[in-house]
Amino acid sequence: MNRYPDFSLERETLAKYPDAMIIGIDEAGRGPWAGPVVAGAAWISPDVVADLPQGLTDSKKLTASRRQNMYDDLLELAKDSAYLRLATAATDATDIDDMGILPATFQAMQKASDKLLCDMSPPASLAADIDHVMLLVDGSIRPDLLSPAKNTQVDAIIKGDLKVLSIAAASIMAKVTRDHMMIDLANIHPEYSWEKNKGYGTAEHQQALANHGATPYHRMSFRPLAQYR
Numbered sequence: 001m002n003r004y005p006d007f008s009l010e011r012e013t014l015a016k017y018p019d020a021m022i023i024g025i026d027e028a029g030r031g032p033w034a035g036p037v038v039a040g041a042a043w044i045s046p047d048v049v050a051d052l053p054q055g056l057t058d059s060k061k062l063t064a065s066r067r068q069n070m071y072d073d074l075l076e077l078a079k080d081s082a083y084l085r086l087a088t089a090a091t092d093a094t095d096i097d098d099m100g101i102l103p104a105t106f107q108a109m110q111k112a113s114d115k116l117l118c119d120m121s122p123p124a125s126l127a128a129d130i131d132h133v134m135l136l137v138d139g140s141i142r143p144d145l146l147s148p149a150k151n152t153q154v155d156a157i158i159k160g161d162l163k164v165l166s167i168a169a170a171s172i173m174a175k176v177t178r179d180h181m182m183i184d185l186a187n188i189h190p191e192y193s194w195e196k197n198k199g200y201g202t203a204e205h206q207q208a209l210a211n212h213g214a215t216p217y218h219r220m221s222f223r224p225l226a227q228y229r
Contacts, residue, residue: 001198003042004055004056004162005056005057005058005161005162005164005165005168006057006163006164006165007044007046007049007165009136009157009163009164010044010046010164010165010166011046013134014046015200017131017132017134019128019130019132020044020060020130020131020133020134021043021130021132021133021134021149022042022044022134022136022166023041023042023043023097023113023116023117023134023135023136023168023192024041024042024043024131024136024138024160024164024165024166024167024168024169024170025039025040025041025042025109025112025113025135025136025137025138025145025159025167026039026040026059026137026138026161026167026168026170026171026174027039027040027105027108027109027138027174028040028059028171028174028178029178029198029199030101030102030105031200032198032199032200032201032202033199033201033205033218033219033222033224034093034098034182034192034194034199034215034218034219034220035093035181035185035194035198035199035217036090036091036092036093036108036111036178036181036186036218037089037091037096037101037104037105037108037114037178038089038090038104038175038177038178038181039089039090039091039107039108039111039112039170039174039206040087040088040112040171040172040173040174040175041087041088041112041113041116041168041170041173042074042084042085042086042094042116042166042170042171042173042179043084043085043116043117043166044083044084044165044166044167045083045084045088045192046173047080047083048077048084049165051077051083051200052073052077052165052169053069053070053073053074054116054172055070055071056165056168056169056172057161057162057168057176058159058161058162058168059161059168059171059172059174059175059176060161060171060172060175062172064079065143066175067175067176068177069185070172071172071173071176074086074169074172074173077123082217083139085116085171086116086173087112087113087115087167088112088173088174088177089108089109089112089114090108090111090113090114090181091104091107091111091179092107092120093216093217093218093219094218094219095107095218095220096219097220101103101219101222102141106143106144106145106201108147109143109144109145110143111140111146112170113135114117114147115129116196117133117148118145120149121175122148125213126169130148130149130150131149131150131151131154132149132150132153133149133151133152133153133197134150134152134153134155134169135146135147135154135155136155136157136160136164136166137150137154137155137156137157137167138156138159138160138161138167138170138171139156139159139160140156140158140188141156141158142154142155142156143156150171160201166183169202178198179198182194182195182198182199183195183201184197185217189215189217191208191211191212192204192205192208192209192212192215193208199217201224206224209225209228212228212229214228
């Protein structure tokens with residue numbers, strides 16, 4: 001495996017389907033006890049690959065400050081949507097409880113890819129009647145995602161955020177966006193220290209639950225939360 005993700009899979013696909021739109025998708029927050037699950041989606045033009053942040057990789061391999069810097073750099077590049085397009089979407093704790101974490105994750109992925117494809121008027125090079133969309137999803141499970149394209153292909157790639165640049169960019173977007181959301185929620189419920197634990201079941205979080213009970217942002221369907229129902 002290469003040390004860092006590269007653009008080889010995207011280039012191979014574009015050699016077969018020159019007009020294809022290839023979108024990387026990743027998620028953040030499947031495991032925490034509180035907060036949303038967030039998906040990121042990223043489309044990268046071959047013309048901007050050289051300008052991407054150096055060392056772009058799986059968000060979990062980076063420090064918080066490095067992730068934030070990459071997130072800022074990606075957003076700056078995405079100001080020109082002919083070169084880079086980014087989107088994020090979330091499924092909240094209530095919906096996670098209603099449908100289960102895996103369907104909720106796939107819902108967030110679908111919303112993120114829809115947002116990337118549909119929310120803004122594309123430039124001429126990204127016409128709305130794209131013939132072929134390829135959705136590259138990090139992980140071992142291939143979700144049943146859709147697109148408005150005439151042909152949609154979905155591939156699951158194990159450790160895709162370490163192999164494919166568009167998935168790595170999506171992972172940065174998902175992780176930093178969710179971290180920001182958890183910091184906002186920590187301002188509402190400071191007793192749980194979500195600005196630090198991001199909703200994971202740390203000892204500090206568990207103690208706060210014992211002292212204060214659960215909030216509307218807790219995932220009550222998760223087994224450790226059962227006693228607080």
